Amino acid sequence: MRAALYYGPGDVRLEDIPEPDPTPGTVKVRSLHNGLCGTDLHQYFVGPMSPAPLPTVVGHEFSGEVVDVGRDVTSVAVGDLVAIEPLWPCGACAPCLDGDPNLCWEVLCHGLGGPGGGLSEFTVVREHMAHRLPEGLGPVHGALVEPMSVAYRAVLRAEPHPGDVAVVFGAGPIGIGAYLALRALGVDDVTVVEPAPERRPRRACSTPRPPTWWTRCATARTGPGRGSSSTPPASPPPSPPRSVSRAPGAAS
Numbered sequence: 001m002r003a004a005l006y007y008g009p010g011d012v013r014l015e016d017i018p019e020p021d022p023t024p025g026t027v028k029v030r031s032l033h034n035g036l037c038g039t040d041l042h043q044y045f046v047g048p049m050s051p052a053p054l055p056t057v058v059g060h061e062f063s064g065e066v067v068d069v070g071r072d073v074t075s076v077a078v079g080d081l082v083a084i085e086p087l088w089p090c091g092a093c094a095p096c097l098d099g100d101p102n103l104c105w106e107v108l109c110h111g112l113g114g115p116g117g118g119l120s121e122f123t124v125v126r127e128h129m130a131h132r133l134p135e136g137l138g139p140v141h142g143a144l145v146e147p148m149s150v151a152y153r154a155v156l157r158a159e160p161h162p163g164d165v166a167v168v169f170g171a172g173p174i175g176i177g178a179y180l181a182l183r184a185l186g187v188d189d190v191t192v193v194e195p196a197p198e199r200r201p202r203r204a205c206s207t208p209r210p211p212t213w214w215t216r217c218a219t220a221r222t223g224p225g226r227g228s229s230s231t232p233p234a235s236p237p238p239s240p241p242r243s244v245s246r247a248p249g250a251a252s
């Protein structure tokens, strides 16, 4: 089967590798959609994210279809559409035993040094890593579950309440996820600060009113090296996209 293999900084190759088979307690998935995030870029430009021997298969934000299951697997079945939780915790260290496998001292990440990745035709994960998607969600949604879960979890830790005022710094995918999570939790007054000009017209901020949008975002430009002018441009900036301003439930 084909797979994208990471050999080191700037070196990713599409090659043929053996197709994996499920073992007891694991699930074989045909990859359908895979996202690339900042961690993937960091690995590509800077170096491996784990001490695992190279090459490793790329891709940790992905969805797929279950095509085979190992013995004792009960929570998913062949044909299920699943989102992958990419962590391989050891199950034996103190954080794992405390119920915090994400803090595992020995954790491996599928697609970042773990045994396989989403950018391959097939991959095998533990049963608990494969989450069946609800009716109505497709493979693209499934590939977004991992990054959106990061954002949602971060927002939950801030314990927001309806009527609160919130600011999200950064309009990358996680920042947008934080915005959507806040809106879903009833926080309507959300400002997203994004200093990168190429992101601001597209991702923008929460309010649909361009002048307010500009004023709020402009405060992010007053730091060293970003200029100090908060004067609005001669022509108003593009309106934020409706999809960002809508209630999260309406976003697609």
Ligand SMILES: [Zn+2]
Pocket (backbone or CB within 6 Å): 036, 037, 038, 039, 040, 060, 061, 147
């Ligand atoms: Zn990621």
Ligand SMILES: [Zn+2]
Pocket (backbone or CB within 6 Å): 089, 090, 091, 092, 093, 094, 095, 096, 101, 103, 104, 105, 106, 107
């Ligand atoms: Zn552990």
